[in-house]
Amino acid sequence: MKRFFFLLLIYTVLFTVRADGVLYGTALWIVDGDTILLRRKNQLTTVRLWGIDAPEKKQPGGKAATSFLVRLIGRKRVKVVLHGYGKYGRVIGKVYYQGKFINLEMIKAGHAWWLEKYSPEATELKEAERKARESKTGLWQNPGAVRPEFFRHPELRPNPERQTQFSGASNIFLYSANDFLYLAAL
Secondary structure (H helix, E strand, O other), X not given: OHHHXXXXXXXXXXXXXXXXXXXXXXXXXXXXXXXXXXXXXXXXXXXXEOOEEOOOOOOOOHHHHHHHHHHHHOOOEEEEEEEEEOOOOOEEEEEEEOOEEHHHHHHHOOXXXXXXXXXXXXXXXXXXXXXXXXOOOHHHHOOOOOOHHHHHOHHHOOOHHHEEEOOOOOOEEEEEEOOEEEEEEO
């Protein structure tokens, strides 16, 4: 039975996307600051905004990020340029409304981090985050802002007391969390 639903999901995703990798629909529901539910005719598609990571709803800044995204595109017709599929079967895409790149707008307003791990080539997102940090916009008003991945998994959060700095490198650290070693460029 699980296999049937999995195949149905794959079929729905594969055969309801335009050949050019673009979806059009209404942002029916804003799940959080980086996920929307897109209505296309009689279908609903979950879309994760590519290249950004917004605070979780229960995290400081989460409600503000969700509200900002609602104001930008809530109940509005948007264009989604597909960038792939996530591990939960969600469409990952670049969202546009009236020509504005919404993913970028979230970072400019200080409501999301640039997700470098999955979008290293996104220099405009990187630059927007740098500017938002410098001007202390949105979540950058809080010097202790925690990336959502560390909010979800606090055991992975870098512990400054357990960091070892590499000689000759001012921004490369080795830290441990739960008996695992991580290399971090800060």
